[in-house]
Amino acid sequence: MAFKTDIEIAREANKKPIQEIGSKLGIPTEHLLPYGHDKAKVSQDFIKSLAGKPDGKLVLVTAINPTPAGEGKTTTTVGLGDGLNRIGKKAVICIREASLGPNFGMKGGAAGGGMAQVVPMEEMNLHFTGDFHAITSAHNLLSAMIDNHIYWGNTLGIDERRVVWRRVMDMNDRALRDIVVSLGGVSNGFPRQTGFDITVASEVMAILCLSNDLEDLQRRLGDIVVAYTREKKPIYCRDIKADGAMTVLLKDAMQPNLVQTLENNPAFVHGGPFANIAHGCNSVIATKTALKLGEYVVTEAGFGADLGAEKFFDIKCRKAGLKPSAAVIVATVRAMKMNGGVAKADLGTENVDAVKKGCPNLGRHISNVKGFGVPVVVAINHFYSDTDAEVQAVKDYVAAQGAEAILCKHWAQGSAGIEDLAKKVVQLAESGAANFSPLYPDEMPLFQKIETIAKRIYHADEVLADKSIRDQLKTWEAAGYGHLPICMAKTQYSFTTDPNLRGAPTGHSVPVREVRLSAGAGFIVVICGEIMTMPGLPKVPSAEVIRLNDQGFVEGLF
Incomplete structure (x- = not known):
């Protein structure tokens, strides 16, 4: 069966001018700072003017542990946002920006898929509005200023063995994990061991995503511990006097990016910390802005609920004072079969027993999310090879866990294929059943x-x-x-x-x-364990097939 690729579907999108998308949310044209015709940043002044408005309802989309079979968390996030708009709710989508490293490695993009995508797909998966480059520059400015301070006399008494601030770049490059800098003699400084992390693991990324405004951003940047003295006294970014310049570099990056879905519904795409090595959520400023502008805000947390959802609840919601009204856990029949021991090559063959055997992974995520006091619904992201018996096995298992599983066909049908889930989310969110609390108190050791x-x-x-x-x-x-x-x-x-x-x-x-x-x-x-804060490229990286075709279009992004 032949399907169009995500990039082919995105290229055929009937996009509307970004000012028209902004007007749906009541954002005046003068407060949209356009990057071309189809994306714009929202001004800080407009965001500040929303302070007195009531908040909409926050819905988290999370998932089972990822498998090579694919789950479709971002696709479901986008589809649900479109579905809520389809049933008459004013809904806004909030997702993360894509990192170049995985795009050219093996993970692929971060804009959804099929008929449930955010566009412009190519720009979002490449340089977009330059936010990641700004974060990389701000982070490495601090790195340069630390080494410069040591070179010019080290009046703060930094112990060169205890510089904890590494460098970053937005690319998978295992060769840079562990390096020595300042070789080459006196004029190049004092040699020391350091390394690179990927930009999405940078504390600057986390700070940008958790800050409420530019003042909060500069305060947090100043609080970064960059090194210690021989007496183990901490040296802060503000001691190096880098926080002001870093804030200048991040001034535009701090403003949320507004784009649209294939169905011309508004989406904020802002920030991008990884969920396995960072906190895995889009920015607080984008989420809070969306909550002031929409009745419903659909956001996602990266990877499985054991990572992304836990950090969303225990870090983002705790720090930003957010209270989610409902959670969606995305699963696929194919992933259940993989958890049940089926090889990827055999996933197209019906195997109800393997589905049942793999469902406990989903069951644990359901109970974990419920443990935060948030009502849960399961979205079965449909694949054409799924059989009725396999889908029913997942539904029966989830029902036994005290929740409901709903088959969703948004990848193929867009919002029309996810109406049932949208209605269930509204029912859960308006039931008042949510009684959110983090997993542990602040004062616990x-x-x-x-x-x-x-x-x-x-x-x-x-x-x-x-x-x-x-x-x-x-x-x-x-x-x-x-x-x-x-x-x-x-x-x-x-x-x-x-x-x-x-x-x-x-x-x-x-x-x-x-x-x-x-x-x-x-x-x-x-x-x-063996988690890496600087990933490497696979044996055959995606970069090998990414190119410009004869028409000047990007090929190979997915």
């Missing part, structure tokens, strides 16, 4: 917070951490950082730290390899 996530969300027996890691956490508590939430950096493919362990495993341990203080963002990053 840091290591206990890590244990709470590992035991309650991952269903682990224990957390393994060396004395040096436990002592570091106690040091941060003594320094006044004990109230911060935890940002777990863990594989997205499993509830465990082993990416090959699918399903709903129990009896495992969570090894903590490293902890990092993100004082500006306002969380502690806990690196578990």
Whole structure:
């Protein structure tokens, strides 16, 4: 069966001028800063003028653990936004921006798929409005100023062995994970070991996504701990005097980007922290702005609910004072079969027993999300190879978990294929059933917070951490950082730290390899297992097939 590719569908979109999309939300033309005809930034002045307006209802779209079979979380987020508009609700979509690294690696884009996409697809998956470049530049300006301060006398007494601020770039490049800088003699500075992370793992990215306005942004940038003295006294970004210039570089990037779906509904695409190594949510400023402009805001959290949803609830909602009204967990029959032990090549063959065997992964995500006091519905993202018996098996399993699973055909049919889910979301959101609360209180000790996530969300027996890691956490508590939430950096493919362990495993341990203080963002990053903060390219990267065709169109993006 031949289907058009996502990029072919996006290229045929009947886009409306971005001013027309803005007018749907009541944004005056003078407060839209256009980037071409089909995308624009929304001015800070307009956002500030919304402060007194009531908020709409917030709906989170999350998913099971990702598999090579595909789940379609962004596609469902976009489809649900279109579906809510179709049934007469004023809905706004909020998603993250795409990182160049995965686009040219193996993950693909971040604009949805099929008939449920946000456009312009090519620009969104490439440079878009330059936000990631601004974040990269601001981050590396601070890196340069740290080394420059050391070179010109080091009046702050920075211990060169204890510079914790690395460099970043928005590309997968394993060669840069661990490097030595300042080789080549006296004029190049003092050699030291450092490395690169990918831009979406930068604390600057997290700060931009959690800041309420430019003043908050500069304060948080100033709070970044960049190094320590020999006496282990922290050195902050504001001590280096970089926070002002960094804010200047981020001034435009701080403004949310407005684009549209294939059905000409408004979507904010802003910010892009990874969910496995960062907090995995779009920006607070975009979400809060959307809540002032729409009756419903549909947003997503990256990867499975064990990562993205947990961080959405425990970091973003906690810090921004957000209270979600409902959550959608995306699953596919194909993914259930993979969790049930079926190889990718055999997914097209009906196997109801494998579906049933794989459903416990979905069941655990349902119970986890319910544990935050948020009502849940499951979206079965339809594939043409799904059989009625397989779909019914998922529906029956979910019903036994006290929730409902709804078959969604938005990929093929757009909003017409997701009306049932839209109606169910409205029912849940307006029922008043939501009683949201984070997983743990601010005052809980840091290591206990890590244990709470590992035991309650991952269903682990224990957390393994060396004395040096436990002592570091106690040091941060003594320094006044004990109230911060935890940002777990863990594989997205499993509830465990082993990416090959699918399903709903129990009896495992969570090894903590490293902890990092993100004082500006306002969380502690806990690196578990073999997770990398700078990914590498696969053996055959997507970049090998990305090109311009004879008509000048981009080919190979997906």
